[in-house]
Amino acid sequence: MSVSDLIREINKTHSISNNNEKFTALTKLLTILPIENKFITSIYNSTNQVPKNISTLYDEEWSAFNSIVTSFIKFCVEMDPWSALCSFDLLTTYLNDLSIAFNNNTYGWLLSDIIKTTITMVIPIAIKLDYQMFYKEQGGKYRLNYMASIILKIFNNIRINDSNVYKKSIILYLGNKLCFIYWKLDNPLLCLNIFSNMNNTSLRIKEFPMSEQIKYKFYLGKFWFIKNELIKSFENFKFCLLNTSSLKNQKLILEYFIPVSIIVGKVPNFNYLKSKFNGDNSILEFLNLFERIAFLVKIGDFNGYNNLIAENYKYLKSKGILLVMNKIELLIYRNLSCKVWSILGKQPNLNTNLVPIPIPSSIPPQDQIFYKENIFVTLIDTGLLKGKLVKTNLIALSKIDPFPNVFDRYLRAYSNKTGSNTGWI
Known part of the structure; x- marks a missing residue:
């Protein structure tokens, strides 16, 4: 199969009246996946001269289409199967030409799946090359940045200009890829x-x-x-x-979901989770750590919690969840206060001097009373403790549920504040 054969097959699609058949046929001819498109290896191995002037039946109504066919053929001829670096510019040129031709209101929708396939293939290559060139290019991540600019252009084209069902079918895919790249950047x-x-x-x-x-x-x-x-x-x-x-996806989600669950007062069933992932040491290490954290939070053991975080500092940092762990401290103070209140017979007032909250050594002695007072004011403001600070060291507790359920409290306070970005969900 030669370039002439490719052009002939492309021209055949021009007369197809059924949209689905037309879409499928053109996608098969211009996809850059060698396993699905035999023209790629055929043109690459061909000794025939590539025609200088390439034209198709689409050119009159879709002028940008010629650039797509030209860059596709150029990729087939000049790609280096053994060098991602040498082939990357050919791939991004093709993708950029696709993004321009995609703007056509009559025919652009035909490229939807080709664009999706190309992006899926090129992003891992961009990540790999940026990693390999990290020191030489001073960590610029230029290829990922360029990919983001092209994808955003396609995304905005769909969002603003077109209601075609084929185009809109890939808008969430494009949004997800952009989010993926932004996190990588x-x-x-x-x-x-x-x-x-x-x-x-x-x-x-x-x-x-x-x-x-x-x-x-x-x-x-x-x-x-x-x-x-x-x-x-x-x-x-x-x-x-x-x-x-997918167990792989579940593991990825749990690494965020479990810390968040503990912070908002929902303790997972660790026995069930450990039985589910029995034999997977990576997730079991994570589950064992957070089971210990959940226990220390429950009993209000601030020193034990601090020591555990210090022991696992690098591990938590590598997971990207270290900074949010300080949110758990407030919950520990709340549970410690509730524990003291219960031991003292659930009296109407709580003497904060009796709550053994550790004071950091960096706090001067004259300021320690204010440090402790600030903690209880914060507990009251967040609704984790219902009461009123009547003296520096005395809280008049609410007669009804002075230590409300943490999750219910957060749910009432924040669940209705859905923001402006979730209406379409």
């Missing part, structure tokens, strides 16, 4: 742009495959996780966990 706040734009479409998330829904909600969960909107994070991770059967 250590700039996850850019994901907010994707969330806002998806919310402004006329689409509903249920229109998309469950796999794409899970990815989207996972990125939402991670985003709210770093923004300390932990109820929102909890709900999104919960959706992901309940809707995937």
